Amino acid sequence: MMSMATTLFERGDQPDICFIQCANRPADLIFRKRLEYMATRVTGLQLHLVVQRSDPYDVWTGYRGTLNQLMLGLMCGDYLDREVYCCGPEEFMTGVRDILNSLGFDMARYHQESFNPVALAEPEVFDDVVPDATTGAELVFALSGVTKACKETDTVLQIAKGAGLRIPSSCNFGLCGTCKVRKTAGEVKMVHNGGISDDDIADGYILACCSHPIGRVEIEV
Protein backbone atom coordinates (compact mmCIF):
# COMPACT_ATOMS: atom_id res chain seq x y z
CA MET A 1 0.00 0.00 0.00
CA MET A 2 2.72 2.40 1.02
CA SER A 3 4.89 1.88 -2.03
CA MET A 4 1.93 2.33 -4.38
CA ALA A 5 0.77 5.49 -2.59
CA THR A 6 4.33 6.87 -2.51
CA THR A 7 4.86 6.18 -6.21
CA LEU A 8 1.63 7.96 -7.16
CA PHE A 9 2.53 10.85 -4.86
CA GLU A 10 6.08 11.22 -6.14
CA ARG A 11 5.08 11.01 -9.79
CA GLY A 12 3.65 14.46 -9.28
CA ASP A 13 0.28 13.62 -10.86
CA GLN A 14 -2.84 14.32 -8.87
CA PRO A 15 -3.61 10.90 -7.35
CA ASP A 16 -7.10 9.74 -6.42
CA ILE A 17 -6.54 7.63 -3.33
CA CYS A 18 -8.70 7.02 -0.29
CA PHE A 19 -6.14 5.57 2.10
CA ILE A 20 -7.65 3.88 5.15
CA GLN A 21 -5.44 2.50 7.87
CA CYS A 22 -6.76 0.56 10.87
CA ALA A 23 -4.77 -0.24 13.98
CA ASN A 24 -5.23 -1.19 17.58
CA ARG A 25 -3.99 2.13 19.01
CA PRO A 26 -2.66 5.37 17.47
CA ALA A 27 0.87 4.33 18.43
CA ASP A 28 0.45 1.25 16.24
CA LEU A 29 -0.31 3.21 13.06
CA ILE A 30 2.56 2.65 10.69
CA PHE A 31 3.93 5.36 8.36
CA ARG A 32 1.57 7.81 10.06
CA LYS A 33 3.82 10.86 9.79
CA ARG A 34 4.73 10.13 6.16
CA LEU A 35 1.10 9.54 5.21
CA GLU A 36 0.02 12.76 6.92
CA TYR A 37 2.81 14.62 5.14
CA MET A 38 1.67 13.34 1.75
CA ALA A 39 -2.01 13.96 2.51
CA THR A 40 -1.33 17.59 3.41
CA ARG A 41 0.41 18.20 0.10
CA VAL A 42 -2.03 16.75 -2.40
CA THR A 43 -5.80 16.92 -2.19
CA GLY A 44 -6.13 13.63 -4.08
CA LEU A 45 -4.83 11.60 -1.16
CA GLN A 46 -7.47 11.35 1.52
CA LEU A 47 -6.18 9.77 4.68
CA HIS A 48 -8.48 8.09 7.21
CA LEU A 49 -7.20 6.48 10.39
CA VAL A 50 -9.20 4.05 12.51
CA VAL A 51 -8.13 2.75 15.91
CA GLN A 52 -9.74 0.38 18.36
CA ARG A 53 -8.84 2.58 21.32
CA SER A 54 -6.97 5.80 21.92
CA ASP A 55 -3.66 6.17 23.73
CA PRO A 56 -3.83 7.50 27.30
CA TYR A 57 -3.12 11.24 27.65
CA ASP A 58 -3.30 11.73 23.90
CA VAL A 59 -6.18 13.33 22.02
CA TRP A 60 -7.60 11.17 19.24
CA THR A 61 -10.07 12.76 16.83
CA GLY A 62 -10.16 10.07 14.16
CA TYR A 63 -12.44 7.06 13.90
CA ARG A 64 -12.64 4.61 16.78
CA GLY A 65 -13.82 1.01 16.67
CA THR A 66 -13.76 -1.72 14.07
CA LEU A 67 -13.99 -0.77 10.40
CA ASN A 68 -17.59 -1.24 9.31
CA GLN A 69 -20.01 -0.39 6.51
CA LEU A 70 -20.98 2.96 7.99
CA MET A 71 -17.38 4.11 8.41
CA LEU A 72 -16.55 3.02 4.88
CA GLY A 73 -19.43 5.04 3.45
CA LEU A 74 -18.40 8.13 5.42
CA MET A 75 -14.74 7.87 4.55
CA CYS A 76 -15.08 6.98 0.91
CA GLY A 77 -18.56 7.62 -0.46
CA ASP A 78 -17.73 6.34 -3.96
CA TYR A 79 -16.07 3.08 -2.86
CA LEU A 80 -18.39 1.07 -5.13
CA ASP A 81 -16.72 2.69 -8.15
CA ARG A 82 -13.14 2.13 -7.00
CA GLU A 83 -10.47 -0.55 -7.05
CA VAL A 84 -9.89 -1.81 -3.52
CA TYR A 85 -6.44 -2.89 -2.38
CA CYS A 86 -6.31 -4.54 1.01
CA CYS A 87 -3.44 -5.61 3.22
CA GLY A 88 -3.31 -6.95 6.75
CA PRO A 89 -3.88 -10.04 8.87
CA GLU A 90 -6.19 -12.60 7.25
CA GLU A 91 -8.91 -11.98 9.85
CA PHE A 92 -8.92 -8.29 8.96
CA MET A 93 -8.98 -8.93 5.22
CA THR A 94 -11.84 -11.41 5.67
CA GLY A 95 -13.75 -8.70 7.52
CA VAL A 96 -13.15 -6.23 4.69
CA ARG A 97 -14.29 -8.79 2.11
CA ASP A 98 -17.42 -9.43 4.19
CA ILE A 99 -18.22 -5.72 4.25
CA LEU A 100 -17.70 -5.32 0.52
CA ASN A 101 -19.61 -8.47 -0.36
CA SER A 102 -22.55 -7.39 1.77
CA LEU A 103 -22.61 -4.00 0.05
CA GLY A 104 -22.72 -5.48 -3.44
CA PHE A 105 -19.17 -4.49 -4.37
CA ASP A 106 -17.84 -6.08 -7.58
CA MET A 107 -15.20 -8.37 -6.07
CA ALA A 108 -13.36 -8.56 -9.40
CA ARG A 109 -12.04 -5.13 -8.36
CA TYR A 110 -10.84 -6.33 -4.95
CA HIS A 111 -7.12 -7.07 -4.57
CA GLN A 112 -5.26 -8.14 -1.50
CA GLU A 113 -1.65 -8.56 -0.57
CA SER A 114 -0.51 -12.10 0.03
CA PHE A 115 2.52 -13.09 2.04
CA ASN A 116 2.37 -16.69 0.91
CA PRO A 117 4.99 -17.26 -1.83
CA VAL A 118 3.19 -20.38 -3.10
CA ALA A 119 -0.03 -18.48 -3.57
CA LEU A 120 1.71 -15.71 -5.51
CA ALA A 121 1.83 -17.78 -8.67
CA GLU A 122 -1.86 -18.61 -8.52
CA PRO A 123 -4.95 -16.44 -8.49
CA GLU A 124 -6.31 -15.93 -4.99
CA VAL A 125 -9.34 -18.12 -4.27
CA PHE A 126 -11.41 -17.01 -1.29
CA ASP A 127 -13.58 -19.47 0.59
CA ASP A 128 -15.85 -16.73 1.94
CA VAL A 129 -19.51 -17.55 2.45
CA VAL A 130 -21.32 -15.16 0.13
CA PRO A 131 -25.14 -15.38 0.06
CA ASP A 132 -26.29 -16.40 -3.41
CA ALA A 133 -29.54 -15.15 -4.93
CA THR A 134 -29.96 -18.40 -6.84
CA THR A 135 -29.55 -20.68 -3.82
CA GLY A 136 -32.56 -21.62 -1.75
CA ALA A 137 -32.68 -21.63 2.05
CA GLU A 138 -35.29 -22.29 4.70
CA LEU A 139 -36.13 -20.33 7.81
CA VAL A 140 -38.01 -21.94 10.67
CA PHE A 141 -39.74 -19.65 13.16
CA ALA A 142 -39.80 -22.19 15.96
CA LEU A 143 -42.11 -20.42 18.45
CA SER A 144 -44.63 -19.45 15.76
CA GLY A 145 -44.68 -22.83 14.06
CA VAL A 146 -43.98 -21.21 10.67
CA THR A 147 -41.46 -22.35 8.05
CA LYS A 148 -40.64 -20.20 5.02
CA ALA A 149 -38.65 -21.07 1.93
CA CYS A 150 -36.39 -18.19 0.91
CA LYS A 151 -33.19 -17.21 -0.89
CA GLU A 152 -29.82 -16.87 0.77
CA THR A 153 -29.79 -13.18 -0.11
CA ASP A 154 -32.98 -12.51 1.89
CA THR A 155 -32.48 -11.23 5.41
CA VAL A 156 -34.12 -12.91 8.38
CA LEU A 157 -36.05 -9.68 8.97
CA GLN A 158 -37.42 -9.59 5.40
CA ILE A 159 -38.47 -13.23 5.61
CA ALA A 160 -40.23 -12.62 8.94
CA LYS A 161 -42.12 -9.65 7.50
CA GLY A 162 -43.10 -11.73 4.48
CA ALA A 163 -44.46 -14.38 6.82
CA GLY A 164 -46.51 -11.81 8.74
CA LEU A 165 -44.32 -12.12 11.83
CA ARG A 166 -43.02 -9.12 13.69
CA ILE A 167 -39.43 -8.75 14.78
CA PRO A 168 -38.85 -5.29 16.30
CA SER A 169 -36.36 -3.30 14.22
CA SER A 170 -35.12 0.23 13.80
CA CYS A 171 -31.95 1.04 11.86
CA ASN A 172 -32.07 -2.00 9.51
CA PHE A 173 -28.32 -1.68 9.28
CA GLY A 174 -26.87 -3.85 12.02
CA LEU A 175 -26.20 -0.89 14.26
CA CYS A 176 -28.85 -0.47 16.95
CA GLY A 177 -29.32 -4.07 18.04
CA THR A 178 -33.14 -3.81 18.16
CA CYS A 179 -33.68 -6.82 15.91
CA LYS A 180 -31.60 -9.27 17.99
CA VAL A 181 -33.08 -12.76 18.00
CA ARG A 182 -31.78 -16.15 19.09
CA LYS A 183 -30.78 -18.72 16.50
CA THR A 184 -31.24 -22.29 17.69
CA ALA A 185 -30.01 -24.17 14.62
CA GLY A 186 -28.27 -23.63 11.29
CA GLU A 187 -25.91 -21.00 9.95
CA VAL A 188 -26.38 -17.41 8.88
CA LYS A 189 -24.06 -14.95 7.17
CA MET A 190 -24.15 -11.83 9.34
CA VAL A 191 -22.29 -8.60 8.56
CA HIS A 192 -23.23 -6.07 11.23
CA ASN A 193 -22.13 -2.59 12.22
CA GLY A 194 -21.46 -3.16 15.90
CA GLY A 195 -25.05 -3.75 17.04
CA ILE A 196 -24.25 -7.08 18.68
CA SER A 197 -21.48 -8.19 21.03
CA ASP A 198 -19.15 -11.13 20.56
CA ASP A 199 -20.64 -12.66 23.72
CA ASP A 200 -24.15 -12.48 22.27
CA ILE A 201 -22.95 -14.07 19.04
CA ALA A 202 -21.27 -16.83 21.04
CA ASP A 203 -24.61 -17.36 22.82
CA GLY A 204 -26.34 -17.88 19.46
CA TYR A 205 -27.89 -14.43 18.93
CA ILE A 206 -28.06 -12.78 15.51
CA LEU A 207 -29.30 -9.46 14.15
CA ALA A 208 -32.27 -10.25 11.92
CA CYS A 209 -31.79 -7.19 9.69
CA CYS A 210 -28.32 -8.18 8.49
CA SER A 211 -28.34 -11.97 8.73
CA HIS A 212 -28.79 -14.17 5.67
CA PRO A 213 -29.82 -17.81 6.13
CA ILE A 214 -27.43 -20.37 4.71
CA GLY A 215 -29.32 -23.64 4.31
CA ARG A 216 -31.88 -24.47 7.00
CA VAL A 217 -31.97 -22.08 9.95
CA GLU A 218 -34.15 -22.07 13.03
CA ILE A 219 -34.78 -19.02 15.21
CA GLU A 220 -36.72 -18.34 18.42
CA VAL A 221 -39.53 -16.22 17.00
Ligand code: FES
Ligand atom coordinates in the same frame (compact mmCIF):
# COMPACT_ATOMS: atom_id res chain seq x y z
S1 FES B 1 -32.67 -3.02 13.18
FE1 FES B 1 -30.94 -2.06 14.05
S2 FES B 1 -29.56 -3.71 14.21
FE2 FES B 1 -31.21 -4.58 13.16
